[in-house]
Amino acid sequence: MLLALFQILDFLLRILGWIIIGQVILSWLIAFNVLNTSSQGLRSFLAALDKITEPLYRPVRRMLPDFGGIDFSPLVVLILIQILRMLLNGVAVEVASPTV
Numbered sequence: 498m499l500l501a502l503f504q505i506l507d508f509l510l511r512i513l514g515w516i517i518i519g520q521v522i523l524s525w526l527i528a529f530n531v532l533n534t535s536s537q538g539l540r541s542f543l544a545a546l547d548k549i550t551e552p553l554y555r556p557v558r559r560m561l562p563d564f565g566g567i568d569f570s571p572l573v574v575l576i577l578i579q580i581l582r583m584l585l586n587g588v589a590v591e592v593a594s595p596t597v
Contacts, residue, residue, distance in 0.1 A: 503585050503586070503589035504589070507586065507589075510578050510581060510585075511582070513578060514575055514578050516546065517574060517575055520546040520547075520550050523543065523546070550574075557574055
């Protein structure tokens, strides 16, 4: 049962990582005028992504210095998610292994 919880958490963290990657790619496409933000559907989708990711970026942005318009907070959050996934997998292995 506990192992299933670890797998669910790992799955949710993996989805969150893909959401962040998608949001970064979309922001690049908008910055280079590949996507037109006049579409209401696209604006709603971007607003939803911002509501998901902004609470994760905000504390990281407070700690990082100003890099002149380049936002490294998604990269830092992705690294932290990967570290958390590794820690969860380590704990899951410990829980799953039989004690001697």
